[in-house]
Amino acid sequence: MELYKEILAKVIEKEEMQIIFPNLQISVAEIIKIESYEALQKIKTIIGNDSLSDSECIEKIVCVLENIGSNGGNRHDFG
Numbered sequence: 001m002e003l004y005k006e007i008l009a010k011v012i013e014k015e016e017m018q019i020i021f022p023n024l025q026i027s028v029a030e031i032i033k034i035e036s037y038e039a040l041q042k043i044k045t046i047i048g049n050d051s052l053s054d055s056e057c058i059e060k061i062v063c064v065l066e067n068i069g070s071n072g073g074n075r076h077d078f079g
Contacts (some may be wrong), residue, residue: 002068007035010069039068 013030015021026034046052046060065071 004032006069006071007032008069010067011035035068039064 008028008031012021012024016023036042042064043061046057046064049057052060
């Protein structure tokens with residue numbers, strides 16, 4: 001449930017905020033489905049890239065998670 005909240009917060013922060021969300025045309029559930037699916041597509045591409053080392057792969061996956069609003073945890077700095 002925490003990832004659900006993180007994704008929703010990231011998407012909503014881009015919206016014009018009033019008492020209502022006037023530009024939000026789809027349901028919260030649909031937003032989560034779309035954002036999650038796009039993130040999974042990106043992660044699948046990253047995992048399929050044999051030119052990346054394991055640490056580069058993890059770094060890129062963490063970046064995908066951060067882009068949807070998740071903090072990525074402690075698995076981010078491999079430098």
